[in-house]
Amino acid sequence: MSRAVDFQLTDDQKALKRGIRDVLEGRFGRDALRAAVDAADAAAAAADVDAGAVADALETLRLDRELWRALGDAGFFSLCVPESAGGVGLGLPEAVLAFEEAGRVLLPGPAVATFLAAGEVEGAAAGEVVVTAVDGGLVPWLAEADVVRGNAAGAVAVRSVDPLTPLHRVPDGPLAPTAAVLLLAAEQLGSAARTCEAAVQYAQDRQQFGGPVGRFQAVQHLCADMLVRAETARAAVYAAAVTGDPLEALGAKLLADDAAVRNARDCLQAHGGMGFTWESDVHLHLKRAWVRAGLGRTAARAEEELAAAL
Amino acid sequence: MDLTYTEEEEAFRQGLRAWLADVLPKLPAKPSPGDWPGRRAYDTAWQRTLYDAGYGEVHWDASPTRRLIFLEETEKAGAPYVGANFVGLLHAGPTIASEGTPEQRARWLPPVLRGDEVWCQGFSEPDAGSDLASLRTRAWRDGDDYVVSGSKIWTSHAEVADWCELLVRTTPVSEDVPKHRGITWLAMPMGAAGITVRPLRTLAGSAEFAEVFLDEVRVPVANRVGAENDGWRVTMVTLSFERGTAFVGEVVACRRLLGELAREARANGRWDDAVLRRRLGRLSAEFAALWRLTQWNVSEGRRTGGVPGTGGSVFKLRYSHARQALYDAAADVLGPGALDLDRAWTLERLSSLSYTIAAGTSQIQRNIVAERILGLPKGR
Known part of the structure; x- marks a missing residue:
């Protein structure tokens, strides 16, 4: 039942x-x-x-x-x-x-x-x-x-x-199976959610102009967009894991790649100058997100496969 | 996590499909967009048809999943939209059902379900848009009536509505009374003396909205839903419906439109453009995810008692921008055809410009996400 x-x-x-x-x-x-x-x-x-x-x-x-x-x-x-x-x-x-x-x-x-x-x-x-x-x-x-x-x-x-x-x-290799695509997408999702949390935390802690920078709408909207990306990717990744559908997994990876890379970028921006330093962890998220985006189907290939199914 | 439907829900889907296949071919031709009486008649006749078949109350169904299935299947089958019944079925109706007295529910709900009466919404004002709580339309007591003066804007179907769900200020803002504390919710009969409706032409060329001017309009106190000065809370119940399942049919529609767009591109040669083709591929992933996000919101709504929460803001932000991106891609597929008002895509593209504004602008939605979900301080 x-x-x-x-x-x-x-x-x-x-x-x-x-x-x-x-x-x-x-x-x-x-x-x-x-x-x-x-x-x-x-x-x-x-x-x-x-x-x-x-x-x-x-x-x-x-x-x-x-x-x-x-x-x-x-x-x-x-x-x-x-x-x-x-x-x-x-x-x-x-x-x-x-x-x-x-x-x-x-x-x-x-x-x-x-x-x-x-x-x-x-x-x-x-x-x-x-x-x-x-x-x-x-x-x-x-x-x-x-x-x-x-x-x-x-x-x-x-x-x-x-x-x-x-x-x-390597010159050319086999494409990753659906399960690998999905697990990479899941890692991207975890990174996207983490960088969103880190940006929000920093916005609450960092004081400028006599208060936390997170009270400025310009910073708030950056953070809000990060959450939207992470949660949209989450719905896609979780659903693809349940259905196991190869195309749905490709779509989920596409959105999770985008969420991880862009959230890391926005997290970097929210951290201001500190975000540009080696000692901050933000660049580690961004670099790993770039690597994962290059594995398990690049965006170009996933988009072509999704388009072909339209 | 479970994405399967129950046997009972599947049976509901199959029954609905069969019924739609039987009834849709018998529908009369759609009225022209400018024919407001014709549109009202068409929309209310469809609601009556739904009612007679036992689907009249589906929007208020205790099961959000059945509501989702209904919206999915009617959109897939190309059934009429809720149209003139929108405010009655999805705003005023749910508000009255939730906050009204037994007498009020008995008076106003059955005519909405039967398609006998049409409602419009009098919330926004020229100086109260995103900051709705600053509304200034005044109402004061005179015996058994409120006397209402002021003006409302963005009112759909005002010309053909029987009732208006109206927000008025019953206590002026002062040091002791914050702006959202002095608001009251009234059901105003649109036939009352002192109401002037002026159509408002949109950039798409048609008059989809109206301004409503109120000059000492008398509304019986018995038409008040909820307590005096409690209208803001009463209204919030309504607004959260708008951000919840209201877009189910539209996501289904977007997936259909994307398929049509791919067919058009293959036919006119634009499919050979890899950049454009890839944009369509990404939109396919986008709308698939939005469909899953809708299902997620619906399942959350079921757990939290039917009123969708802040997840609706996340969805609305993503959806409204995705739909505009769909029409931008459509314009690139159509080429010169995108400049032709006789192509349906062109008018729909123009209409889509409202999606990031109506029902809470994207900026207000981001404020909601930042403050209520992420816990950031009140913005400035």
Whole structure:
């Protein structure tokens, strides 16, 4: 017997989301994020001294294996693995909630590929084996991955715009499956919601002209538009997770990419000069959002596929 | 999260579809846009048809999901819009149902449901638009009547309405009385002496609205809904309906229009323009998401007792701009045809310019989102 159309999360789904947020914030809170950025920074600086040895720099940006195993222990990678195979046995709607949380904290690593390999690649579910995948013309975390899905022959290292996502370019690769598109969209949604919160918080805290800047409508409207983008993307992403429809997933990714990138831009603007600094986290959201927008279907390709279906 | 409908809801959908397929081919021709008596007759006859078939009360159905299905299916089938019945069914009616006495409900609701009486809305004034609470139309007591003087604007169907849901000031603003405390909600008979209606021509060329001038119009005290000076609260019940499910049919319409636009572009060669094609692809994602957002608001409305909340502002902001973007894309598909008033797209594009203004401008909606959802300080 079916129930009525309802976007409300079930109590179990709420508990799952809360639990994953707790694990992620406990294991990869702001201090861990900044430590990871500092490590990447140091690696890049060392590589510069070595006269442009980009590949060496990427070799030295290590994935935090302990964090990866902790996520495995918490059941993060095995959420959708059937219970008979030792997993949690949940579906895409729950996976989307988990990746929304991963997007909020800017979890580094090829989490989507590892998640989708769980149950197929030995050790992926436990977080012991790191899996990446060729996605269009890009491969994230190629040097650090234990298993690469797709043909990465001829991969060339790129000095990645995102300090926490090493990238290689390949001539041409397979397009990401619908589930990967959706999980990337979920990460974008989490980032978009987080940058909206950060902008609102800053607008309340930052005092100018004798009060919080958030009392100015120019700032308020910036924040309001951020919420509209995040909530529209949320409706699209959650619905696509429930229907599993490939076109609906493409549309959701398109809107979530837009929400993540534009919210990060507006969050930067709301932070004023502080937003332009390295020590602010805003640029990390923007850079990751750009990387995710380049994975799992670019806007141009998604728009063409959606247009073709009209 | 669950996007399936119950068996009972699916049965409702199937029954409605079958009924629409039977009844729509028998409808008379639509009246011309300028024929107000004709439009009233057409719209009220459709409401009567709905009423006789048991669908007359569907807008007030306790199940928001059935309301959503009704609006979705009637739009898909090309059924008439709510038209002249809009204020009665979606503003005044719900207000009276929620705040009126048993006598008031018995007097005013059945004629609305049967399509016998038409309502218009007297809220906005020349100097009270976004700042509605600053309205100045005065009403004072004289025996069993209020005597009302002032003027209203943006009143649709004023020429053909039987009743006007009217907001008046019964207590002047003072240090002790803030502006939203001295307002009262009255049902004004449009046949009363002292009412002058002057059509207001829009930029689309037609007179979709009117100004209404009130010169010592007598309205019985018995026509007051809610307490004296409590009209602002009474009105807020009404306005939140407008921002909730009122746009369900329009989202369905947008998805249909986008399909028509793609067909037109394929036929006239504009489809070869990748930039334009991609814009249509993005609009497809946009309206699909807006449909899901509508369903979300409806499911929230069901949980919170039927009155949609601030989610309506999020939706209205996104929707109104998306619909304008649709007509801008249409203009690029049509090329020179976009300058031709005989193409339906052209008039609709002109009409769409009101969407970011009517029922709360986008700027007011952003204020609502910032203050009531995000918790930012009162704006300045």
